[in-house]
Amino acid sequence: xxxxxxxxxxxxxxxxxxxxxxxxxxxxxxxxxxxxxxxxxxxxxxxxxxxxxxxxxxxxxxxxxxxxxxxxxxxxxxxxxxxxxxxxxxxxxxxxxxxxxxxxxxxxxxxxxxxxxxxxxxxxxxxxxxxxxxxxxxxxxxxxxxxxxxxxxxxxxxxxxxxxxxxxxxxxxxxxxxxxxxxxxxxxxxxxxxxxxxxxxxxxxxxxxxxxxxxxxxxxxxxxxxxxxxxxxxxxxxxxxxxxxxxxxxxxxxxxxxxxxxxxxxxxxxxxxxxxxxxxxxxxxxxxxxxxxxxxxxxxxxxxxxxxxxxxxxxxxxxxxxxxxxxxxxxxxxxxxxxxxxxxxxxxxxxxxxxxxxxxxxxxxxxxxxxxxxxxxxxxxxxxxxxxxxxxxxxxxxxxxxxxxxxxxxxxxxxxxxxxxxxxxxxxxxxxxxxxxxxxxxxxxxxxxx
Ligand code: S3P
Numbered sequence: 001x002x003x004x005x006x007x008x009x010x011x012x013x014x015x016x017x018x019x020x021x022x023x024x025x026x027x028x029x030x031x032x033x034x035x036x037x038x039x040x041x042x043x044x045x046x047x048x049x050x051x052x053x054x055x056x057x058x059x060x061x062x063x064x065x066x067x068x069x070x071x072x073x074x075x076x077x078x079x080x081x082x083x084x085x086x087x088x089x090x091x092x093x094x095x096x097x098x099x100x101x102x103x104x105x106x107x108x109x110x111x112x113x114x115x116x117x118x119x120x121x122x123x124x125x126x127x128x129x130x131x132x133x134x135x136x137x138x139x140x141x142x143x144x145x146x147x148x149x150x151x152x153x154x155x156x157x158x159x160x161x162x163x164x165x166x167x168x169x170x171x172x173x174x175x176x177x178x179x180x181x182x183x184x185x186x187x188x189x190x191x192x193x194x195x196x197x198x199x200x201x202x203x204x205x206x207x208x209x210x211x212x213x214x215x216x217x218x219x220x221x222x223x224x225x226x227x228x229x230x231x232x233x234x235x236x237x238x239x240x241x242x243x244x245x246x247x248x249x250x251x252x253x254x255x256x257x258x259x260x261x262x263x264x265x266x267x268x269x270x271x272x273x274x275x276x277x278x279x280x281x282x283x284x285x286x287x288x289x290x291x292x293x294x295x296x297x298x299x300x301x302x303x304x305x306x307x308x309x310x311x312x313x314x315x316x317x318x319x320x321x322x323x324x325x326x327x328x329x330x331x332x333x334x335x336x337x338x339x340x341x342x343x344x345x346x347x348x349x350x351x352x353x354x355x356x357x358x359x360x361x362x363x364x365x366x367x368x369x370x371x372x373x374x375x376x377x378x379x380x381x382x383x384x385x386x387x388x389x390x391x392x393x394x395x396x397x398x399x400x401x402x403x404x405x406x407x408x409x410x411x412x413x414x415x416x417x418x419x420x421x422x423x424x425x426x427x428x429x430x431x432x433x434x435x436x437x438x439x440x441x442x443x444x445x446x447x448x449x450x
Pocket of ligand 1: 173179201
């Protein structure tokens with residue numbers, strides 16, 4: 001868990017070219033789902049390439065608390081001996097999901113249709129985030145939730161003893177909400193139907209099918225209609241977790257803004273529900289190419305090559321693309337600071353309820369570093385200063401948010417003066433090897449107190 005220890009200030013100094021190969025860790029979304037779905041099978045699921053970041057390790061602990069046997073064999077190989085759909089045991093202790101919204105929301109869904117209760121908590125960031133977006137649909141199955149004001153953690157979920165299937169239209173574009181409802185639907189009889197007006201990451205749908213559930217997706221006038229047959233017997237799988245495009249974003253963007261750079265980021269999943277940043281960077285004129293395009297495990301995969309791109313232009317990122325790059329706006333706003341012209345990021349209200357209010361956190365830090373930022377409830381605009389013209393030279397707050405911390409560390413590689421974050425420790429939630437990986441490419445990152 002992040003945010004429980006002493007803050008670790010971290011500084012990034014302007015550096016020479018970044019060069020080399022960046023092997024980023026496994027996908028966070030797929031890692032959480034591998035552990036949870038593995039726990040819902042009878043038999044042993046094998047996982048290689050699991051992201052061993054704090055968020056995922058908290059989910060592994062939680063699955064043990066619900067009765068699964070989760071074993072770390074070292075070298076990124078894990079096994080999960082599951083308890084089957086409907087087989088969760090009641091945890092004896094409070095489930096601490098640390099910093100992870102994905103962890104807590106998916107687990108709440110997975111346990112909400114079993115006759116057990118569980119109490120969830122997290123760090124200061126997670127305990128400030130809205131949970132009613134998940135507990136509202138879980139109530140339709142018959143589950144009850146008692147938490148703090150505004151639907152915040154700590155919160156107890158009393159699972160439905162006699163769950164009924166639901167038909168639910170997700171009111172916000174959220175893969176976490178969609179996934180919580182689908183996971184709850186697993187232990188309800190009959191068909192659970194989830195409708196999303198905008199497509200969000202579809203790992204839960206793909207993986208449920210992979211684990212043997214009967215799940216169909218239909219594009220209809222009302223949106224994407226996902227229908228799941230309840231009470232399947234899930235079949236244990238061998239899962240090879242692809243590398244995380246959201247982590248790849250950091251070395252890719254660092255190379256694009258740092259003079260002379262040429263970085264290869266191999267084996268990145270380019271599922272269209274995740275790849276919006278790369279499209280946007282290409283529209284801005286970034287020298288970003290896909291090499292060795294191929295299919296792996298039903299997903300498009302490529303090696304990304306990113307080179308220093310001196311002629312970046314600002315763009316308008318349309319609302320329709322938001323879901324496919326929702327975690328990448330912080331680092332995009334950094335790239336936009338080095339572009340010519342304005343970059344508009346539209347239809348991004350969800351950024352305000354992430355690990356932090358990401359528009360607010362980035363706007364404050366970018367302004368302190370000399371960049372003009374305008375914002376509204378669901379949009380923001382960065383006015384680029386062009387290469388070599390971004391002052392930097394300040395300490396900014398990472399507000400318990402890994403992506404804010406990493407975005408400002410990337411920024412410091414190309415500002416005139418170093419950038420410091422007051423606490424780099426949240427980086428360990430999703431990208432524990434960030435410092436060493438970036439240092440191997442040529443970045444100059446230093447922990448101030450360590
Ligand atoms: C995730 C969904 C997204 C994303 C998060 C991971 C997931 O959140 O921001 O980092 O794995 O389902 P929302 O569902 O809240 O958009």
